Amino acid sequence: MKIIVIAIIVLIVIAIAGSMILQLGMKQTLTTTITNKERVVKDKDSYYLVWTDKEVFSLKDSFWNFQFRSSDLYGKLQPGKTYEVVVYGLRIPFFSWYRNIISVKEVLE
DSSP states (O other), X not given: OHHHHHHHHHHXXXXXXXXXXXXXXXXXXXXXXXXXXXXXXXXXXXXXXXXXXXXXXXXXXXXXXXXXXXXXXXXXXXXXXXXXEEEESOOBGGGTBOEEEEEEEEOOO
């Protein structure tokens, strides 16, 4: 019984550490133009999707990046405008995983 408990604890620690490394280690800054945006509601949860000329991103609060203002960022985004965005994570279409936007700055032309 002790071995099972220890194994579960080790797996949880590995999962948390792996998640942190993946989320924090995959940051990228890019300049992109917003083409569309939408709020997605699933059951009791919701998040934002942002289509750009480069790829589709999500916009969600992130504990690991201390980003808790996704609704404010979403409200600032306007289709047709160009922004410098900081994103993290991986885009894995099979799992419907999107890279998450954690900061936005409008690029003035």
